[in-house]
Amino acid sequence: MLLEVDGHEVSIAAGGYEALDIFDAASFDLVLTDYSMPDMKGDEFAAIIKQRRPTQRIIMITAFGSELKASGKLNGLVDALIDKPFSLADLRAVTARVLAG
Numbered sequence: 001m002l003l004e005v006d007g008h009e010v011s012i013a014a015g016g017y018e019a020l021d022i023f024d025a026a027s028f029d030l031v032l033t034d035y036s037m038p039d040m041k042g043d044e045f046a047a048i049i050k051q052r053r054p055t056q057r058i059i060m061i062t063a064f065g066s067e068l069k070a071s072g073k074l075n076g077l078v079d080a081l082i083d084k085p086f087s088l089a090d091l092r093a094v095t096a097r098v099l100a101g
Contacts, residue, residue: 002088003032003095016040020048028056030099035062043068046077057098061086 004010011026013019015038023031031049035042042060049056058078060068065083068074074081079098082090 002091006092006095008095014038016042016045019045023049024052030095031056031058032095033058033060035060035064035068043073043077046074050077057101059094059098 001010011022011028013022016033017039019031019033031046033042033045037045042062046058046060049058059080059082060074060078061082061084062068063084065081068081080094082094
């Protein structure tokens with residue numbers, strides 16, 4: 001909803017497998033995902049996305065940002081992390097930066 005307010009077209013999925021089905025059926029400028037999903041973790045999801053479209057831009061939202069950065073688990077998989085809780089200003093800034101590329 002926050003991105004739609006700014007004029008972005010948004011597709012929503014309840015989990016990783018549903019998101020992959022949506023992703024395979026269309027083209028997206030940006031994928032925004034959570035790290036914690038009901039059916040797969042965000043790093044697994046991002047890895048599958050990158051296998052299918054290596055240049056796809058991905059932003060991950062997580063409450064585990066510091067741990068994930070320190071682990072190096074997301075290197076090369078995501079273009080940016082947004083730590084929870086986040087503000088609309090944070091989301092706008094990171095989205096603009098990643099889309100600018």
